[in-house]
Amino acid sequence: MPDTIRHADLIRLESAALRRQFRADAYRGHTAGLAPGRLQCNLAIMPAAHAADFEEFCALNPVPCPLAGRTATGDPTLPALGHDIDLRRDLPLYHVYRDGMLADRVPEISELWRDDMVGFAIGCSFTMESALMRAGFAMRHIERDVTVPMYRSAIETRPAGPFSGAVVVSMRPVHRDRIDEVRALSARYPMAHGAPLHVGDPAEIGIDIDKPDWGSAVPVEADELPVFWGCGVTPQVAMMTARLPLCISHAPGAMLVTDLDDGTHERNEQ
Incomplete structure (x- = not known):
């Protein structure tokens, strides 16, 4: 269904109120620029049999996969990250993967949740964007109301079990x-991927900047450089590579908005 509320209408809402809108299926778009000052998270859900390997994968790749929390087996809540969070319904849109392929895009996953499921919340760069904007950095994707451009790079993760x-x-x-200023400022947010992984020529990391794999391309002006941060879509690639019979993630750009402050956070495990 089309969104019944616009991104601009959500700007002033607190994190819990945003989750209520998402739970009501009133909005299926991106969450960039929403709930400034709160930690936003990527989502990875899979059977418990693979949870230990996935947690090791995050530990081995902390820049693209900063682990903010995990659920108990079969429990869709994350009380350490926010009051009344329900991972089955509280994101704008989900991706469902079967045997390594994207099988569906759905606004809630209650019917897919099983007693053996484990959910992982992984920090997102949207969290640091409010700090960058306060410092006067333009966020072109927010200005244009599109999802930030994301690219599959030539940089490889460190594997763990079936995840790579x-x-x-x-x-x-x-x-x-x-x-230098953007490097220093973003480095203060390790749960939002920290400092950039690469600045400048996209070809050096195997990217055609005009062809994002997710999101929408945005222009880079003559007095600008493209700056690349680790991205929490990395676990989606790892889950696709693992070819699990069923796993679930957020739709790229459509995050879990938590109640945590957006500063430096230690790992919170349930």
Whole structure:
């Protein structure tokens, strides 16, 4: 169904109120720029039999996969990340993967949740965007109301069990004179992927900047450089590579909005 509420209408809502809108299936778009000051998270859900390997995968790849929390087996809640969070219904849109292939895009996953499921919340770069905007950095994808461009890079993750694959990166143009500043500021947010992984020539990390794998391309002006951060779509690539019979993620750009402050966070495990 089309969204019944616009992104602009959500800007002033607190995190819990946003989740209520998503739970009501009133909005299926991106969450960039929403709930400034709160940690946003990517989502990975899989059978418990694979949870230990996936947690090791996150530990081996902490920049693209900063683990903020995990559920108990069969429990869709994450009380350490927010009041009344229900991972089955509280994101705008989900991707369902079967045997490594995207099988469906759905607004809730209650019917797919099983007693052996484990959910992982992984930090997202949207969290640091509010800090960058406060410092005067433009977020072109927010200005254009599109999902941030994301690319499958030539950088490889460190494998764990069946999980492996490319590091996914997100891109934001930054003025050439402010590169050191953006490095220092984003490094303060390790749960939002921290400092950039690459600045400058996209070809050096195997990317055609005009052809994002997820999201929408945005222009890079003559006085800007493309800046690439680790991205929480990396676990989706790893789950696809693992070819599990069933696993579930957020739709790229459509995050879990938590109640946590957006500063430096230690891992919170349930």
